[in-house]
Structure formats: C-alpha cells, structure tokens
Amino acid sequence: MSDLHATAGRQATPEPPAAGNSHVTTAAVSIRNLSKSFDDVEVLRDVNLEVKQGDVVTILGSSGSGKSTLLRCINWLEQPERGTIHIAGERIGMNADGRPMSVKALARVRARTGMVFQSFNLWPHLNVLHNVTEAPIHVLGQPRQEAEARARELLDKVGMSHKQDAYPNTLSGGQKQRVAIARALAMQPEVMLFDEPTSALDPELVGEVLGVIKALSAEGYTMVIVTHEMAFSRAVSDQVVFLEKGLIIEQADPETFFTRPRTERVQRFLERHQ
Amino acid sequence: MSNWQILWQARDQFWSGFLSTMTIFGCAISAAFVIGCVLLYLLEGSRPRLAVPLRVFIDGMRMLPFLILAYLLYYGLPSFGIRLDAWWSGVGALAVYHGCYIAEIFRGSRLTFPPGQIEAAQAHGFTRSKMFLRLILPQIVMQTRPLLGNQLIYALKDTAFLVIITVQELTAAANSLSGTYFIPTEAFIVVIGFYWAVSIVMEVIVKQCGRFGSRRGFDNV
Amino acid sequence: MNASAWHMLLEGAWTTLWISGVSIAMGVTAGLILALIRLARVPVIDQLLVLYISLARATPLVTLALFIFLSAPTFGLQLDRNVAGILALTLNTTAFNAEIWRSAFRNFSREQREAAMATGMTPWITFRRIMLPQMVITSLPGLINEMSFLIKGSPAIAVIGIVDLTRVTNRISAVTYEPLPPILVACVLYMAIIGGLVWAQRVAERRANRLAV
Ligand SMILES: Nc1ncnc2c1ncn2[C@@H]1O[C@H](COP(=O)(O)OP(=O)(O)OP(=O)(O)O)[C@@H](O)[C@H]1O
Ligand SMILES: [Mg+2]
Numbered sequence: 079m080s081d082l083h084a085t086a087g088r089q090a091t092p093e094p095p096a097a098g099n100s101h102v103t104t105a106a107v108s109i110r111n112l113s114k115s116f117d118d119v120e121v122l123r124d125v126n127l128e129v130k131q132g133d134v135v136t137i138l139g140s141s142g143s144g145k146s147t148l149l150r151c152i153n154w155l156e157q158p159e160r161g162t163i164h165i166a167g168e169r170i171g172m173n174a175d176g177r178p179m180s181v182k183a184l185a186r187v188r189a190r191t192g193m194v195f196q197s198f199n200l201w202p203h204l205n206v207l208h209n210v211t212e213a214p215i216h217v218l219g220q221p222r223q224e225a226e227a228r229a230r231e232l233l234d235k236v237g238m239s240h241k242q243d244a245y246p247n248t249l250s251g252g253q254k255q256r257v258a259i260a261r262a263l264a265m266q267p268e269v270m271l272f273d274e275p276t277s278a279l280d281p282e283l284v285g286e287v288l289g290v291i292k293a294l295s296a297e298g299y300t301m302v303i304v305t306h307e308m309a310f311s312r313a314v315s316d317q318v319v320f321l322e323k324g325l326i327i328e329q330a331d332p333e334t335f336f337t338r339p340r341t342e343r344v345q346r347f348l349e350r351h352q
Numbered sequence: 353m354s355n356w357q358i359l360w361q362a363r364d365q366f367w368s369g370f371l372s373t374m375t376i377f378g379c380a381i382s383a384a385f386v387i388g389c390v391l392l393y394l395l396e397g398s399r400p401r402l403a404v405p406l407r408v409f410i411d412g413m414r415m416l417p418f419l420i421l422a423y424l425l426y427y428g429l430p431s432f433g434i435r436l437d438a439w440w441s442g443v444g445a446l447a448v449y450h451g452c453y454i455a456e457i458f459r460g461s462r463l464t465f466p467p468g469q470i471e472a473a474q475a476h477g478f479t480r481s482k483m484f485l486r487l488i489l490p491q492i493v494m495q496t497r498p499l500l501g502n503q504l505i506y507a508l509k510d511t512a513f514l515v516i517i518t519v520q521e522l523t524a525a526a527n528s529l530s531g532t533y534f535i536p537t538e539a540f541i542v543v544i545g546f547y548w549a550v551s552i553v554m555e556v557i558v559k560q561c562g563r564f565g566s567r568r569g570f571d572n573v
Numbered sequence: 574m575n576a577s578a579w580h581m582l583l584e585g586a587w588t589t590l591w592i593s594g595v596s597i598a599m600g601v602t603a604g605l606i607l608a609l610i611r612l613a614r615v616p617v618i619d620q621l622l623v624l625y626i627s628l629a630r631a632t633p634l635v636t637l638a639l640f641i642f643l644s645a646p647t648f649g650l651q652l653d654r655n656v657a658g659i660l661a662l663t664l665n666t667t668a669f670n671a672e673i674w675r676s677a678f679r680n681f682s683r684e685q686r687e688a689a690m691a692t693g694m695t696p697w698i699t700f701r702r703i704m705l706p707q708m709v710i711t712s713l714p715g716l717i718n719e720m721s722f723l724i725k726g727s728p729a730i731a732v733i734g735i736v737d738l739t740r741v742t743n744r745i746s747a748v749t750y751e752p753l754p755p756i757l758v759a760c761v762l763y764m765a766i767i768g769g770l771v772w773a774q775r776v777a778e779r780r781a782n783r784l785a786v
Contacts, residue, residue, distance in 0.1 A: 155687055181695050189693025199688035202784050203706045213692035216702055247783065258688075265692055415767040419728035419739050420760055427742070427752040505631065512633030516732055523636045527643075536643035544632050544640065551631035 104167040106131045106269045106300040107152060112161030114147055114324075121147045122158065123324040129269065129302060129317075131166075134295045136311040137304045139321035140347065145304040148321065149271050152302065153191040154184060165190050166268040189217055192262030196274040198254040200246040200261070206233065207242040210261045218265070225264070232260040236290050252283030256290055263294075270294070272303040308351050312336050320344050355535040359542060362529055369525025370546055376439070376511050376521060380446035381504060387451025392458040392492070393484055410459075413452035418510045421445045426517045442514040450507045457499045461492045494565045501558030505551050512547075522546055574754045578745045582755060585741030586762050592655060592735070593727050596662035597720050603663065604670025611675060622671075629668035634729035637661045642733040658730035666723045673715040677708040710784050713777040721770045724763070738762060 107129040114122040121144045129135050137145050150156040152163055154171045163170050170187045173179055179187070200209050210229035214220040220228075233239040236256040246254055255275055262270055272291065276284040288310050295301060295314050305311055311318060311332065318335040320328040320343075328335065328344050339345050359366075391410065395403055413421070426441035436444065465488060473483045493500070515524040526543040530536035611622050629637075638661035645652040652660070681704055689699040731740035738759050746752035 153691055155691065185690070185693045185695040185698075187693075188691060191691070193688070193691035195684065195688060197684055199682075199684045201685060201688070201703055201707075203710060212702060213689075213694060216698050217693045245783075247785070261692070271691075412764065415764045415771070416760055417725040417728045417739065417763060419731070420756065420763060423739060423742060423752075423756050424760070427746065428756050431751070431753040509631070509633040512635040513729065515635060516728075523633065523639065526636070527639055530639075530643055534647075536640070537647055540636065540640035540644060543636060544628065547633060547636065548628055548631040552627075 104131075105129055105164070106133070106166055107302065108162075108164040108167075109148075109152070110162045112148070112151060112158050112163065114144075114151060114156060114158040121324050122151070125161070125324070125326055127319060127326065127329075129300060131268075131300050132298045133316040134299075134301045134303065134314050135317045135319060136315045137302065137319045137321060138306075138308075138311060138347070143321040144324040145321055146273050149193075149273050149302060149304055152269075152271055153188050153193055155193075185217070189213070189265055190268045191271060192265055192267035192269070193271045194255065194258050194262055194273070194275050196277050198246075198251070198258045198278070200254055200258055202246050205243050205245050206238060206249075206257050209246070209257060210264045213261070214264050229260070229264055232263050233257070235263075235293070236260045237286070250283060251279045252286045255279065255287045259287075259290055259294075263299075268300060270299055270301045272301065272305070274304050274306065276305070276307060306351070308336070308348070320347070355533075355538045358533050358535060359529070359538050362533070365525050365529060366522075366542060366546075369520065369522040369543075372520055373508075373511050373522040373546075374550075376443055376446070376514065376519070377508055380443045380511070381450065381507050383443070383447035384450035384454055384507065387447060388454030388458055389489060391451065391455035392462065392489070393481075395455070395459060395462075396480070396484060396488075410452045410455050413449055414456060416449075418445065418449050419513045419516060421449050422513060422517055438514070438517045438519045442511075442517060442519045446507060446510060449510070450503060453503055453506070454500065457496050457503065458492050461496045462488070465492065494561075497558055497561055497565065501554060504554050504558075508547065508550060508554070574745070574749065574751075574758070578749060578755060579758075581741050581745055582738070582758055582762070585736055585738040585759070586766075588736060588741075589724070589727050589738040590766070592658055592730065592737070593662065593720075593724050596659050596666060597723060599659070599663045600666035600670050600719075600723070601716060603667040604672075605674045607667065607671040608674035608678060611671070612678060626668040626671060629665055632665070634661060634665055634726045635732050637665060638729050638733050654730075654733050654735050657733055658735050661730065662723060662727065665726065666719060669719045669722070670716060673712050673719065674708065677712040678704070680711075681708065707784060710777075711781050714774050714781055717770055717774040717777055721767050721774075724766055724770070 105128045107127070109125055109127040112122055112125040113120065125148060127135070127148075137148065139145050147156055151158050152165075152170075154163075157171060162172070165187055168187055168190070171179055171184065173183075178184075201212065204212060207226060207229055210232060211220075211222070211225040214225040214228070215222055230239055230242065233242055236259050238253060238256050238260065241249065241253060241257075246257070249257065259270075259275075275291065276287050279287065284307070288307065291301070291303070292310075292314055303311075303314075312335075313332075315332045318328075318330060318332050319326055320335070320341075322343055328339060328341055330340075335344070336348065339348060391406060394406055397403065422442055422445040425436055425445050426438060429436060429441075469487065470483065473487050478487070511521060512523040514521055515527060518524075522543055526536075526539040530539040533539075607622060607626075611619060638658060641661050641664075642652060642654065642657040645657065685703060685707075686699060689703045690696075694702070728737060728739035731737055736744060742752065742755040742759050745755040749755075
C-alpha cells in the first residue's frame with residue numbers, strides 16, 4: 079500500500095520546516111500491520127499506512143470506526159498489540175528487541191510528533207505564551223528567550239499573538255484550538271496529528287481553525303488529520319483514508335476518492351455527508 | 353510480670369474511663385443535635401432580627417478551638433457567679449460547640465432544599481413548626497448524614513481535651529496509669545485502640561443509616 | 574490586665590503560631606509524599622498507610638501528644654516538649670493532607686496529561702510542570718481548611734506543658750485571679766488567626782474555580 083499516494087491536488091511541496099535529520103526518502107510516518115483491541119473488541123485490524131514527508135493525509139470514517147485510536151497509536155497514547163510504527167525512521171514504543179521503550183526514550187520519540195486534540199487540552203494554569211514555550215523549554219532545553227521568540231512567531235502565524243498573555247479560560251474555542259496548534263508546532267515535529275480539531279467548535283469558529291491548517295499544508299507541514307469536514311479534506315489532502323470497523327477499506331487521492339469511490343460503503347458515506 | 357499483664361489488672365480503670373468518655377460523648381452529642389435543630393429552626397426566619405446575631409454566634413464558634421470554649425465555661429463563668437464543675441463545663445462546651453457545627457451543616461443543606469415542597473406543604477395548610485418538624489428536618493438530617501458522621505468523630509476526639517480541665521475520662525485513665533506503673537506506650541496504645549474502634553463503629557452505623565435512607569427514598573427527593 | 578499579661582498572651586500566641594506553622598509545613602509536604610506513595614500501590618506499604626491514615630484520623634490530638642511525649646523516653650529518646658508537640662500535630666495533619674492531595678491527583682484531567690505526554694514530556698516533567706502546579710491550586714482550599722483545623726486542635730499541646738495561647742490564660746489568671754479577661758482576649762486572637770485562614774480559603778477557592786476552563 080505504501081506506493082498508493084498521489085501528489086495531485088497540491089501545488090507546492092517545499093522542504094518541511096521540521097528540521098528532521100532523517101533521509102528525505104524515509105516516510106514521516108510508517109505504520110505496518112497495526113492491530114489494537116479494547117477488551118476483546120478489535121478496533122484496528124492490520125492497518126498499513128505510509129505518510130510521506132510534506133504530505134497531508136485525512137482520515138475519514140463513521141463514528142467508532144477507530145480513527146482516534148489509529149491517531150493515538152501513532153504517538154503511543156494507545157499501545158497497539160501488534161504491528162510497528164516508525165516516526166521518520168525511528169520506531170516508537172518498542173525497542174528493536176521487542177521490549178517496551180524506557181519512558182525517556184518514548185518521550186523523545188513522541189517529541190517528534192505534535193498532536194492537536196478535539197477538546198484543545200490547553201494547560202489552564204499557564205498563559206498562552208507559556209502554553210507554547212513549556213515543552214520547548216522543559217523537553218528540548220531551549221533557552222527561554224529563544225523559545226519565547228519562536229513562540230511569538232508561531233502565535234503570529236495562527237493569528238493569536240495579541241492574546242499571548244491571556245489565560246486559556248478567557249479564550250473562545252477557536253482561539254484555544256489555534257493556540258493548541260501553535261503549542262504542537264513549537265516542538266518542530268516531523269508530523270502533526272489532528273483529532274477532529276473543529277468538532278468541539280461553534281460553526282462560526284470552524285473556519286478560522288481550518289484556515290490555519292490549510293496555511294500549514296501550503297507551507298509543507300506533514301499532517302495526519304481526522305475530520306468530518308468533507309470539503310476541507312478534499313481541498314487539503316494528498317491522500318484520503320477511509321476507515322471502517324478498524325480496516326482501511328479505501329485509500330486514494332482526493333480527486334478519485336470524492337468523485338469515483340470504489341466501494342459502495344464510501345459512496346453511501348459521501349452521499350450522507352454532501 | 354509483663355507490661356500487658358499490668359494493664360490487664362488495671363482493666364477496670366480503662367473500662368471506667370471508656371464508659372465516662374462514652375457518657376460524656378453521648379450526652380454532649382445528643383444535646384448538640386438538639387441545639388443544631390433549634391438553631392436551624394430559629395434561622396428559618398420567624399424572627400429576621402434574630403438571624404444575624406445567630407449567624408455571627410455560629411460563625412464565631414467555628415473560629416474558636418474547642419478547648420478555649422471549655423476554658424470559658426470552666427474558668428470564666430465563675431466570674432458571673434455561675435459555677436459549673438469540670439464535667440458539666442465539658443459536656444456543656446461540647447454541646448454548644450458541636451451544636452453550632454451541626455447547625456452550619458444543616459444550614460448548608462437547607463439552602464438547597466427544594467422550595468416546591470415547602471409551597472406544597474403551605475398549600476396543604478401545614479403550620480410552620482409542623483412543616484419544619486415533619487418535612488424539612490427529617491430530610492435535611494438524612495441528607496447530611498455523612499457530614500454528621502464526620503462531626504460525631506470530631507466530637508469524640510474533642511472529649512479528650514477535657515483531660516486538661518481534669519475530667520476523668522479515657523485519656524485521663526491512660527495518663528494516670530502510665531504515671532503509676534510507667535508503661536505509657538502500652539497504656540496509650542490501648543486507649544488509641546478504643547478511640548479507633550468507636551470511630552469505626554460510628555462510620556459503619558452512618559453507612560447503615562445510608563442504606564436505610566436510600567431504601568426509604570430519601571436520596572432522590 | 575496589665576502590660577505583662579498582654580506580653581504573656583502575645584508570647585502564647587506566638588508559640589501557637591510557630592508550632593502550628595512548622596507542623597503545617599511538614600504536614601503538607603509529608604501528605605504529598607504519602608499521597609504519591611499510595612498512588613504507586615506498593616502492596617504492603619499501601620495497607621500500612623491506610624492503617625496509619627485511619628488511626629491518625631481517629632486519634633485525639635491530646636492523646637497523641639501524651640503518647641508521643643510520655644512513651645518516647647521508654648525507647649531511650651528524650652524528646653523536647655516542642656518537638657513532641659510538633660510531631661503530634663504533624664502526624665495528625667499529614668493523614669488529612671494525604672487524602673486531600675490524593676483526591677487532587679485522582680481527579681486530574683487525563684486529557685491534559687495526554688497533551689503533555691504528546692509534546693514529549695516524560696511522566697516526571699509532566700508531574701512537575703503540569704500536574705503539581707494545578708494540584709496546588711485545586712488542593713489549596715482544602716489544605717487551608719485543614720490548617721484551620723490544626724490551629725483549632727493546637728491547644729492539645731498544652732497537655733504536655735507547652736504554654737500556648739490557651740494555656741497561657743491559666744498562667745495569667747494564676748497571678749491576677751481574673752480568668753475571664755485573658756480567656757476573652759485569647760478568643761479574639763484565635764478568631765483573628767482563623768478568620769485570616771477562612772479569608773485565605775475563600776481567595777484560594779476563587780482561584781481554583783478560575784482554573785476550571
Ligand atoms: N479507552 C477505551 N476503552 C474501551 N473502548 C474504547 C476506548 N477507546 C475507544 N474505544 C472503542 O473503540 C472504538 C473506536 O473508537 P475511536 O475513538 O477510535 O473511534 P472514532 O472513529 O474516533 O469515533 P468518533 O468519530 O466518534 O470519534 C469504539 O467502539 C470505542 O467505543
Ligand atoms: Mg474520535
């Protein structure tokens with residue numbers, strides 16, 4: 079399946095800003111034979127997925143199909159029973175000998191991914207600027223000044239620099255999510271993971287967040303996005319993946335996926351979501 | 353003779369100390385409960401001008417250590433020509449002090465009492481005192497029973513303060529025994545065991561009352 | 574009451590304050606450590622801690638203070654009165670504080686912890702930078718409430734001969750033969766101390782509520 083990605087639908091693919099030291103040909107994320115169950119219920123079944131550097135992959139599927147679980151396996155917030163996941167060539171979760179990684183090693187690999195949650199999950203005791211600088215300072219050991227300068231740039235990018243001293247509880251949902259995006263970007267991750275970033279937002283706030291994500295894709299960030307926004311998925315994706323009961327039943331470039339779906343299941347899904 | 357054997361021979365002293373503590377506790381907590389109920393009734397608003405001084409009194413009590421109130425009754429009252437012996441000062445102080453805490457617990461629960469029930473009772477022609485006794489008080493008591501249970505344990509522990517104003521109770525028994533035979537460790541272990549056992553029994557009783565209460569549907573009014 | 578009576582009262586108040594203050598500081602810290610140990614659920618240690626907490630909550634402070642002060646010498650330990658008093662207050666308050674910390678820990682938002690892990694924080698950094706600061710804010714009202722209880726229990730140390738704010742009233746009336754005035758002044762001083770704590774608790778509650786996003 080690894081050869082199944084298309085570059086149609088995207089014009090420019092500049093060098094990703096994430097300063098990965100891996101070779102250009104390594105995939106940003108490579109998932110092989112991934113299976114995961116919760117109490118005997120198989121939620122993911124033998125999933126294979128390759129995300130090239132600079133690509134945007136959106137994951138679609140009905141509720142409970144395993145989208146969040148797949149995303150959360152990528153940064154090991156869920157531990158799969160079988161299969162391997164590599165982030166820019168580095169295996170996450172397990173050592174080569176098949177034993178669990180040390181917490182330190184795991185944290186180091188996780189730092190190469192950035193995640194944006196449906197419910198924002200900003201840290202309420204820190205203001206906007208410090209939400210963004212917290213991990214760079216205390217995980218990467220960046221000097222405070224450097225981290226803050228970079229945080230201001232990122233807040234500017236997501237249109238939140240005017241709120242850098244505000245506390246999360248004073249922000250709207252759309253503003254919180256844009257700060258959460260800046261927080262994830264601050265770690266200069268190889269890949270950004272989004273789990274329904276706009277599902278908790280009032281309809282009039284969805285646009286501002288999707289706008290930021292679109293801008294990131296134009297800059298060449300590698301992203302895996304779980305979403306229910308069809309038009310957005312079509313506009314931004316290099317690949318669309320459709321999950322059904324833990325299986326990838328369709329995977330294609332957005333043109334093909336949205337105009338000529340192969341399976342009847344996807345046709346019905348698209349009809350319902352037009 | 354081992355220390356434990358000495359203690360066993362002195363078991364009567366422990367036992368009478370224990371009975372004394374339980375008598376003080378029983379009298380004081382019953383009176384405190386009544387005081388709590390009366391304060392709640394007075395706060396109900398029959399006399400609005402009474403409510404403010406009562407609240408000040410209750411809050412004031414809750415800002416004092418128990419022992420200083422016992423001092424006030426035991427050492428202070430004679431200045432007014434009222435002479436209480438140590439036992440009555442102790443029981444009186446416990447009753448007033450914990451009565452105020454109980455009143456505050458009740459008041460907190462009264463604030464969330466459904467007004468619809470009261471309106472319904474008034475519509476049925478209940479008098480104020482009938483309504484209080486038959487409708488409000490039973491529900492509030494059942495609702496606050498975990499907090500009341502806690503308060504019972506605090507009251508039990510506060511009885512030990514009375515050793516300082518020379519009341520002969522459980523801690524005093526351990527103190528005098530350890531002085532007589534110089535076996536403080538064993539004497540106090542036994543006494544702490546007594547307090548612990550009573551606390552556990554009270555906790556179990558409060559839980560059982562909870563079962564009974566939810567069977568009677570007190571929890572989902 | 575003359576000047577020396579006032580002086581003695583203030584000295585008693587100071588004794589109450591510093592002994593309580595030391596016990597509070599030690600009790601809050603030890604409570605946090607116990608809470609963390611309990612979260613680790615080490616088999617035998619966990620049961621021992623449950624037993625300790627249950628015993629400490631049921632034991633009157635007076636009894637505990639006497640126990641420690643009188644039985645230490647039988648183990649060859651000559652404890653200073655103040656040390657015994659502080660030990661008793663600390664042993665008592667630690668048990669309550671441990672429960673306050675533990676509930677703050679258990680109620681901590683899983684999502685926020687995941688957000689921290691996702692940025693590559695180790696569990697230790699997550700605890701130190703994300704959880705602990707918030708646990709302090711959410712626990713503070715409960716901890717301050719427990720401080721009030723400790724002050725209200727502190728006259729127990731009079732039983733081992735420490736001249737605290739309550740006991741000093743005896744000393745004064747032994748000279749003046751007028752017990753009522755010093756007791757009333759002591760009442761006012763206690764109300765000031767505990768009133769201050771009640772006020773601090775309200776402020777802490779407001780801050781804790783603001784944390785809830
Ligand atoms: N922690 C868990 N424990 C048990 N079952 C779980 C857990 N997390 C998810 N599941 C189950 O796994 C299945 C897939 O869940 P998942 O959250 O991945 O679905 P999803 O595609 O993200 O759905 P949605 O669109 O509603 O977010 C569901 O049936 C869910 O009930
Ligand atoms: Mg989901």
